Amino acid sequence: MSTQERVGPPSEPDFVVVLPEDGQTRNQDEEWCEVVCDGRRRRIRFHDYHDVYGIPRLYEHLIYHRLECRSPQVIAKLLDDVLAARGSDPAELRVLDVGAGNGMVGEELRKLGVDAVYGVDIIPEAAQATHRDRPGVYDGYLTADLTNLTPDQRATLVDADLNTMTVISALGFDGVPPHAFAQAYNLISTPGWLAFTIKEDFLRERDSTGFAQLIQRMRDEQLILPLAHERYRHRLSACGKPLYYFAYVALKEWPIPEHWLT
Ligand SMILES: C[S@@+](CC[C@H](N)C(=O)[O-])C[C@H]1O[C@@H](n2cnc3c(N)ncnc32)[C@H](O)[C@@H]1O
Known part of the structure; x- marks a missing residue:
């Protein structure tokens, strides 16, 4: 037995997604x-993004429609609320969207009216899917490893004069590691805005991704000023259980010192 749903009008390439119905609870990255x-x-x-992005509309259908993900909308609303409360205009924001995927976060940021959005993702299929599905949403989109940028890539991001970093649904697992998060954070201006979402388990003391420790240290040493956070249902698991994340918006007050990165 399986759950099937046909997608797309008959004139378009079509696919059917079948979710396992063996009752097994799997780790999110399995x-x-x-x-x-x-x-x-x-x-x-799900986490083999080169395969997922390769099929037009599969990511949207699977993650957003079937599994009801709403992280881009949650972070956009939280950021918008914080900006409004502080009397700041979204049109002042020049965003570095890390782990940008096929552009769904960029699309939400555009709806807020941000001035510019630059995307970075480590796999070329993400840039290809963004250009295919959301052309024009990003002012620039780099396929890059933030821990090992080429001089040209670094110059592009520096010249973009970025003042905001977003990282949505991309931290932990085999995604964006703490070192890449820190490098991207240091690429935006000070002061600047930071908006990210993270699985709640990765903020617990026993977390092994390194994020709980990094974010706590950034708070303790007042590199960031937390402005708002929200626990929310990121999406459903394949067997229908809620997966909880935190959305955070903070002000960047200091860069991460170089010696933290070594
Ligand atoms: C779950 S998707 C999220 C995409 C998008 N932010 C969204 O919310 O729809 C995670 C993305 O992070 C990217 N990613 C993983 N490791 C990365 C890294 N070290 N640097 C940049 N992007 C990375 C993946 O290729 C993937 O596109």
């Missing part, structure tokens, strides 16, 4: 579905 597309049935792990 979840998978089967996709029937062009007469082929393939098992795709």
